[in-house]
Amino acid sequence: MKNYNKYARSYFMPPKTSMKWMEKEYVTKAPKWCSVDLRDGNQALIVPMNLAEKLEYFQLLVDLGFKEIEVGFPAASETEFTFLRTLIEQDLIPADVTVQVLTQSREHIIRKTFDALQGVRKAVVHLYNSTSVAQREQVFKKSKEEIIQIAVSGAELLTSCAAETEGDFTFQYSPESFTGTEIDFALDICNQVLDVWKPGVDNEVIINLPATVSLSMPHVYASQIEYMSEHLKYREHVILSIHPHNDRGTGVADAELGMLAGADRVEGTLFGNGERTGNVDIVTLALNLYSHGIDPELNFERIPDVLKVYERITKMKVPERHPYGGELVFTAFSGSHQDAIAKGIKWREDNAEPYWNVPYLLIDPTDIGREYEGDIIRINSQSGKGGIAYILEQTYGLDLPIQMRESFGYRVKSISDHLHKELGSAEIYTIFEQEYINLNKPIQFIDYSFKSGEQFETMIEVKKDGVIHEFTGIGNGRLDAISQVIQSQLNISYSNLLYKEHALGTGSDSKAVSYVGITNESGTIYWGCGIDVDIMTSSIKALFSAVNKLILDQ
Structure with a gap:
């Protein structure tokens, strides 16, 4: 391909090696989950959800077991504001569920966010501002110090607004575009925000490190997370959260390695719906844990039902080969x-x-x-x-x-x-039935009888060319006697009688199934199947079915 040399690595490794995560074999427990379907997922839809759809989707997330749900950006639009107010005023938020709201670090947006939160029992207020080199230089045209001041002033305003608003609030900070930010600068800005909030035993704080754009291979993201985890202030009172996107198709790998590296919490969406290539898929992450014998603490026991609601509301289609949820992921054609x-x-x-x-x-x-x-x-x-x-x-x-x-x-x-x-x-x-079961052309089996002695003497009644015939003969067993009659009286040559039988169903009204194979002079095996309430009759019908196939092939 042309122009490959215009691309360069735009991520930053930690100042010192952080690779302890490599020594861990697997994740040992589920993280704290936060669904961002109603924010990240909703803003990625061609037609965003209306109020009724949001309410139904919120209930779906509750039913699946999510305890933290980001419900939107209430200062961004009237729809978002109304949705949060509806949840609060109609008491639709279960006591064990915490809603999360997003706000930029701008005064009027923060104040309107807390207006929307009036009366909520508990909520996470998620503060963010962009910190990456590209955002600082190209969009905001601000120095590192100015970017830090945006974050710190927002953190201070959250503290004062929360003190004036009834409710139990947890603060969360995201250095947006973390993956494109120098790691030492990301650490500095997060620690300065933590110094404002001063997390403690009764005041845990969430630091969220988003792969807003996935820029590196997953092991780099893991090293970045590990470095931050080891150097954040107040770490024992900080919930370290990750928010991977899927630009490189590695969102799940980023999240799994991020958890190995120290992340306590994961933000994502059902089936990965989100902007561009999407957010990390929580369904895949959760069921990957499940496949290792770990309780994911989310209930995906009825994936088909989840799919129906998801696709109807979002108008998105889960691909047939999407892990776990896709129509064909368990299907074998080979x-x-x-x-x-x-x-x-x-x-x-x-x-x-x-x-x-x-x-x-x-x-x-x-x-x-x-x-x-x-x-x-x-x-x-x-x-x-x-x-x-x-x-x-x-x-x-x-x-x-x-x-x-x-x-x-x-x-x-x-x-x-x-x-x-x-x-x-x-x-x-239908193919099996037409090809093998109770075939009666060109010879139709009608009835039989036996006399037992040293050998079995039999009489069979058949219909051929519209004429009913009765034939007699002997054999070493009942089916052998029937076979001897067919060969001698109807002049049909075959050998090597193969036989199997079993019951079809259980109980007094079950039927018997018999399978008979016969071999012609050239070695070709012809099979027939007989089904009848009587085991002997089913065996004879199977034999005649095989014989009829042989005759028709001659």
């Missing part, structure tokens, strides 16, 4: 994948395995409201015999013999390839 998944699930059932370790499936899809049928194994021209057999067994109770699975698998794949479409479970069953 034959080898389907076979491994089916065998893994069966092995787990047979061995009462306590820990989830099924091939190709990071977590059990049913734990987040997804279903095996239709979600996990889906059939197209790339699918294999294992997946196709799994669909028939799970949905219709048909446990095909291993040799039969290959034959039927090729047939289904051929049909899918010809139609250029995915086949649903009902379509697969």
